[in-house]
Amino acid sequence: MDTLQSLLQGFSVALRPDNLFYCVIGCLWGTVVGVLPGLGPLAGLTLLLPLTYQLDPASAVIMLAGIFYGAMYGGSTTSILVRIPGEAASIITCIDGHEMAKQGRAGPALMIAAIGSFIGGTVSVVGLMLFAPPLAKIMLQIGPAAEFGLMVLALLVLSFVSGGPPLKTLAMVLTGLLISTVGVDLITAYPRFTFGQIQFTEGISFVAIALGLFGVSEILINLEEIAKVKVIKPTLRSLVPRLKDLRDSAPAIGRGTVIGFIFGFIPGISHVISTFVSYAVERKLSNEPEAFGTGKIEGVAGPETANNATTGSAMIPLLVLGIPAIPATAILLSALQIHGVQPGPELMSKHPEVFWGLIASMYIGNIVLLVLNLPLVGLFVNLLRIPYVYLAPGVLLVSMIGIYSVNSNANEIVIMGIFGAIGYVLRKAKFDPAPLLLAIVLGDRMEVSLRRALTISNGDWWALAQGAMSKIFLGAIVLLAVLQGAAWFFGFRRRMIEDADKV
Amino acid sequence: MTASLRRLEIAVAVSLLLLGAFATWGAAEMPFGTAAMPGPGMMPMALGLLLMLSAAGLIVLELRAPATDAAVVLGNRHVALGIALIIVAGLLFERVGFIVTSTLFLFVMLASLSPLGWWRSLLAAVAASIATSYIFQNLLGVTLPPLPFVT
Numbered sequence: 001m002d003t004l005q006s007l008l009q010g011f012s013v014a015l016r017p018d019n020l021f022y023c024v025i026g027c028l029w030g031t032v033v034g035v036l037p038g039l040g041p042l043a044g045l046t047l048l049l050p051l052t053y054q055l056d057p058a059s060a061v062i063m064l065a066g067i068f069y070g071a072m073y074g075g076s077t078t079s080i081l082v083r084i085p086g087e088a089a090s091i092i093t094c095i096d097g098h099e100m101a102k103q104g105r106a107g108p109a110l111m112i113a114a115i116g117s118f119i120g121g122t123v124s125v126v127g128l129m130l131f132a133p134p135l136a137k138i139m140l141q142i143g144p145a146a147e148f149g150l151m152v153l154a155l156l157v158l159s160f161v162s163g164g165p166p167l168k169t170l171a172m173v174l175t176g177l178l179i180s181t182v183g184v185d186l187i188t189a190y191p192r193f194t195f196g197q198i199q200f201t202e203g204i205s206f207v208a209i210a211l212g213l214f215g216v217s218e219i220l221i222n223l224e225e226i227a228k229v230k231v232i233k234p235t236l237r238s239l240v241p242r243l244k245d246l247r248d249s250a251p252a253i254g255r256g257t258v259i260g261f262i263f264g265f266i267p268g269i270s271h272v273i274s275t276f277v278s279y280a281v282e283r284k285l286s287n288e289p290e291a292f293g294t295g296k297i298e299g300v301a302g303p304e305t306a307n308n309a310t311t312g313s314a315m316i317p318l319l320v321l322g323i324p325a326i327p328a329t330a331i332l333l334s335a336l337q338i339h340g341v342q343p344g345p346e347l348m349s350k351h352p353e354v355f356w357g358l359i360a361s362m363y364i365g366n367i368v369l370l371v372l373n374l375p376l377v378g379l380f381v382n383l384l385r386i387p388y389v390y391l392a393p394g395v396l397l398v399s400m401i402g403i404y405s406v407n408s409n410a411n412e413i414v415i416m417g418i419f420g421a422i423g424y425v426l427r428k429a430k431f432d433p434a435p436l437l438l439a440i441v442l443g444d445r446m447e448v449s450l451r452r453a454l455t456i457s458n459g460d461w462w463a464l465a466q467g468a469m470s471k472i473f474l475g476a477i478v479l480l481a482v483l484q485g486a487a488w489f490f491g492f493r494r495r496m497i498e499d500a501d502k503v
Numbered sequence: 504m505t506a507s508l509r510r511l512e513i514a515v516a517v518s519l520l521l522l523g524a525f526a527t528w529g530a531a532e533m534p535f536g537t538a539a540m541p542g543p544g545m546m547p548m549a550l551g552l553l554l555m556l557s558a559a560g561l562i563v564l565e566l567r568a569p570a571t572d573a574a575v576v577l578g579n580r581h582v583a584l585g586i587a588l589i590i591v592a593g594l595l596f597e598r599v600g601f602i603v604t605s606t607l608f609l610f611v612m613l614a615s616l617s618p619l620g621w622w623r624s625l626l627a628a629v630a631a632s633i634a635t636s637y638i639f640q641n642l643l644g645v646t647l648p649p650l651p652f653v654t
Contacts, residue, residue, distance in 0.1 A: 431515060
């Protein structure tokens with residue numbers, strides 16, 4: 001009953017005309033960045049983040065969440081019509097989606113992707129609504145020692161599921177944690193690595209780092225290969241799927257929803273992994289596994305549903321624990337913190353309008369996306385005709401304005417450029433910058449909770465393993481470390497990557 | 504420019520090793536505190552040392568791995584231009600104002616990337632800068648640096 005009342009309160013926030021407007025703008029911008037190759041949800045979020053500073057926290061997070069799941073929707077369009085994934089989670093959709101388009105069935109592929117995305121996204125929000133409140137009650141009882149264990153566990157899970165070799169991920173995590181120490185020490189106010197510069201006393205701007213590492217570096221990589229794309233343009237009439245398409249897709253959509261929701265909890269690249277798992281499951285369960293890759297609609301329905309079903313569950317660690325599971329939710333965390341709202345177990349009680357407003361807006365956003373995507377698919381496809389040579393300078397200019405507007409400090413543009421170059425080199429050397437970004441976000445809390453736990457226990461390191469929650473987290477850390485070691489030893493990871501390449 | 508992937512990976516690992524060494528050296532000058540009252544130097548010191556260890560591990564692994572001829576394209580003039588222009592724009596932004604910086608940035612980008620030619624690139628850059636300035640300042644309420652000597 002409480003949940004229902006809170007949800008109604010959330011709808012009263014989300015249905016305010018200004019918030020509806022921001023929700024639509026977020027969904028629209030998200031779809032655009034999802035459609036445009038090289039501008040995924042992360043770049044879309046970071047580009048628009050500075051412009052949300054003038055909004056109230058609920059409006060800001062509603063718009064940013066709209067970008068997040070809008071990009072998940074939009075990514076499938078380019079995968080199907082051009083065979084270029086708009087973002088990483090749509091890679092697998094290229095296989096059967098584009099084959100369907102080549103056979104003149106682009107319309108049903110887009111329609112099923114949109115329906116699957118809608119169902120996956122909506123069910124996922126229901127899960128978020130049901131799981132978040134009880135989890136928050138448990139998390140309210142944990143002390144600094146358990147909080148430190150939770151942070152270590154989050155970073156360890158990230159290194160376990162991240163695509164690259166564990167040592168590379170560890171190096172990125174440590175670099176991120178090190179960057180988070182720049183600025184005034186939160187406990188003693190001692191300046192660390194500030195080089196006497198006032199602008200570094202609050203640390204290096206997270207937004208400048210995020211924009212550089214993801215937005216700018218992505219554009220730089222795309223500038224290397226400026227190619228014209230051949231677009232298959234569907235008509236509105238051809239969007240209607242056959243009854244057989246709906247019948248074939250329904251089980252795949254159901255399974256994709258469950259897979260996506262479960263994988264959304266896992267930090268790292270869960271939205272990408274969930275699509276691969278969903279595709280593999282559909283092929284395994286199919287009566288004609290050999291037909292996958294030749295335009296099977298289940299190969300579109302399952303992964304696209306899974307991809308969107310991660311959006312709700314990925315919000316649970318962010319909203320309940322204050323831990324972003326993926327880089328996109330790290331941007332949402334940063335946006336909330338800038339507005340003085342700290343995500344975590346107290347979010348629901350201290351800022352119910354933000355928490356429930358966001359949940360209600362996600363229901364509305366999924367409907368907005370369904371309504372937007374189908375009639376406007378022709379318009380979105382035309383965006384692909386804009387040559388990248390005109391798009392790239394425009395996006396870079398907007399990034400510069402965005403980053404300047406945060407603190408009216410032009411030095412942050414320089415920092416963004418430097419981190420753009422760093423991100424470019426890291427990607428070329430096969431280092432994933434996502435763990436670095438997440439570690440920057442978690443760094444402060446991790447250090448403060450460790451130092452507080454040690455102070456409370458008078459320097460007793462064993463205190464980190466006291467208490468039920470600490471023991472659970474420590475047990476999970478040990479288990480993961482053992483699994484990681486075993487996987488490394490038996491070369492399991494190499495075989496898994498080889499198998500994924502064959503897919 | 505094409506570079507060996509292995510050499511690039513080693514170069515990044517060496518950079519991380521140096522970063523770890525720098526952090527350790529910097530942290531050594533900060534109060535370390537005690538176990539019961541850890542100081543501001545404890546975390547950077549531990550992280551610096553761990554980063555050095557993991558970077559050293561990466562270097563050893565790369566050197567011991569079987570040789571491959573995997574190569575990566577590492578930048579071309581468009582990439583170098585993009586990075587340089589962002590940094591120069593950051594340095595000019597408050598000194599010469601948004602319109603001048605934006606015009607310069609867009610003109611150089613368009614003239615070198617697009618088939619417009621420099622005259623049309625200049626016209627497009629000026630028009631886009633004025634339009635962008637109007638949209639962000641008048642419609643979105645973002646304050647941008649004015650032209651010099653203009654209050």
